[in-house]
Amino acid sequence: MSYIKPKFRHPRLQKNALGFTVADYDGAISTLCAGCGHDSISAAIRNACFESAIPPHRIAKVSGIGCSSKMPTYFLGKSHGFNSVHGRMPSVATGASLANRALTYIGVSGDGDTASIGMGQFIHLIRRNVNMTYIVANNGCYGLTKGQDSATADLGSVAKGGAVNPFDGIDLASLAILQGASFVGRSFSGDKEQLEPLIRAAMAHNGFAFIDVVSPCVTFNNHTGSTKSYSNTREHLEPMALDFVPMREEIRTQYAEGSTQSVTLHDGSVIHLHKADSGYKTDDRMGALNAIQSGNDADRILTGLLYLDPNSKDLNTNLNLATRPLNELGRRELCPGSKVLDSINEGLR
């Protein structure tokens, strides 16, 4: 097996606004199974960071444990990273985001890492609206430990060994909306046309951005009877297409009137949602929950930007914390001296 990715790249690779090529956002060669959906998500994240021209060293990747949580090694080799313990990535992400609010945080987790062991942490990450992009590579199983059903496995889905799942699966997107997440999307690893702009929008969003990505496990959950296989997912997919135009970039594409709905993010970037004629509104929480539920009832997997509150206040803003990263504060700011201490104490008397 090749453990080295050749150094050569296409000589005519495009450059982004920073002068980087997409190869500058590559990571190590993947050790996941050939054909794993997670590798496609890695590529989508890499492409999204390249397209949005984020300097690699201004990104931090955080993850827990699982095949999905191994992903950060395989993209953005020049970024910061922390591979934490199972289900505990939210604590690390929260701490990091408080310490350095200037970085772009990308959390990568699995359905096991998030919906089982990590559920208690995940829910607080949402509640606190930590400014990060949180991607769940959802394969309905514990891939790394050989494919046991996870908490997101659908009712009636057949495991590779033949067992039929007797439990209702947790729908992470609905859960996130209910708990007040300010950006909720869903997508499919095999649909980069949708996933890439969705990740770009999530990274531009100010607050907690959650994306649930169906990501087939080719080794343990890609057989007939599995509801999260490539073919079953493709058959039931109901994608809502979108484009992402970052701030200050000229809007070049002309859309036919009535076919598109635009949402402007706090930083001026614009998300164009197509198929808007269906009347879908991204800022309607109840509507979003209804749409997802009706989709589920009709055996359709609704994907796209499901809910967005563009005016959300992230944790740092909400707690009125330092406006600059802690590592940029000087001695005077960190130790303002006894005079300031005295005045604080005075105020407390």
Next chain:
Amino acid sequence: MKPTDTNDPEFFHKIVDCQYACPAHTPVPEYIRLIAQQRYSDAYLINWESNVFPGVLGRTCDRPCEPACRRGRVEEEPVAICRLKRVAADYKDDITARLPKAGKPNGKKIALIGGGPASLTVARDLAPLGYELHLYDAQSTAGGFMRSEIPSFRLPAEVLDEEVGYVLDMGVHTHFDTYVDSMAEILDKDYDAVFVGCGAPRGRDLPNLPGRQEADANIHIGLDWLSNVAFDHIDKIGKRVIVLGGGNTAMDCCRTSRRMGGEDVKVIVRSPYADMKASPWEKEDAVHEGIPILDNHVPMEFVVEKGKLVGMKFDKVEAVYHKDGRRELVSTGEEPAFYPCDDVLIAIGQENAFPWIEDSTGIRFTSWGTPIINDDETFQSTRKDVFFGGDAAFGPSNIITAVAHGHKAAVSIDLYCQGKQLSKRPAPGVTLVSQKMGIHEWSYDSVPTDDKRVAVPLVDLKEALSSRDLEVELGFDPQAAFVQAERCLNCDAQTVFTSGNCIECDACADICPTSCINFTQNGEEEELRQRLMVPAENLEQDLYVSETLPSGKVLVKDEDVCLHCGLCAERCPTAAWDMQKFLYSMAKATPDLMVIK
């Protein structure tokens, strides 16, 4: 676009850039791998089957393969294909026992006029079939220009003797020191077919330049002068020499002069340096031997004083390029430049000459003096039993082209002698075999190495200039050869796609280091090329398009910069991609001349 027809051998053939560019279609990556495995004899014989003169070509080939080499598109320099060929020749064992023998006589007699690479190739290809072959040459030995023109410091006589010998030892009847002065006489001799491989022997002169007649004693036609040197008719030249011309003959003239007593040797050429016909490496070699090349100088006059040549006058010019691609050399209007000299070598081109072929033979010629040939597959002339090849066919070219002509002409002669149609030609030999050894294991070194190309080491300059026969290039040693061989990307390890197996997981597209693979909607080629992840701008390289996949998309692979690294096939969960070795062998009169296991 329509799905690619991979059953057409030309599709994969074109992807092996070097082999495709080689006129004789030598299976380059196949022999380079054998060199890396130190199987030099096998590497040699693969070459010998294709190009007949591996030792000669490994030193002198014009190497059209190298500018075509894929490696040159992903980094600075192509694989050192030519000099690796020499490695195979240098380190092989005695291979004589493995060479084919003359076949049982088939009763047919063929005359070969000229003993250069074209005729020798025809002989090599026909001898195993039992043809009685009669080779005529005006010289006392065979080899043609390889012997009379290419200086021995580039091509030692032993190397040439050995490879010419392999052919002649297959029972060829030689008629040396025999200048054929009448085609009619040859035709009277009841040959079943005649092959003309007499080259393009006439060097161009400057007959009307002032002073030409008066200075004749010190003005030499490069072509004649080199052959006089080769056959020891001349052993010295004046101290100050001007060589006129910018082609490879000029380079050999100047370098030979440096070894024959020339101390102040200059090449003076009409065109700008970049436009010179000589190969870049030949120019470098000349400059390395202390020979200045003065460009943009048009000869005006041989200056003669007291009946003796004292120098030459040149008009300084500038090249002006017109919109239609035409180049014009416009005088700068400066004073003419004068360069003193003792001798001048004129190496400004060569021409075909067939004074010995009578009109009555029915062989017709074009207005450029080349024979009218049926087409560039058959090489049949306007007279059905006479075939041409090598420089005699379309004018001066090179050894490997002469060899390629020889292969095709031999096929034609064989078909003709059997009374078969010349247009119904045998197909090339093609095999396509999976290289899978295990789940993620290939039978070749699939990971491209990062090593740079290095030049072949040379003998000490002073020593080199002191001898006409001392070979200048030392060749690669086995260690260097290994590193250079490993640079080859194995372009014959083809990525073969079976659309029925594809589950569209994108794994191949995601891993491909050079962004070759795309899953997208089908379209017209021009538009599709623009729509790929990296637009496919190299129109010389094909797109590989699959059948429509379940999602409605197609797979489109731009073959341009594929590294043949096999990662797409390694990352494919369903073996929709496989790496398969494509071996292509140009059709020859004797198929399967060499079987290497």
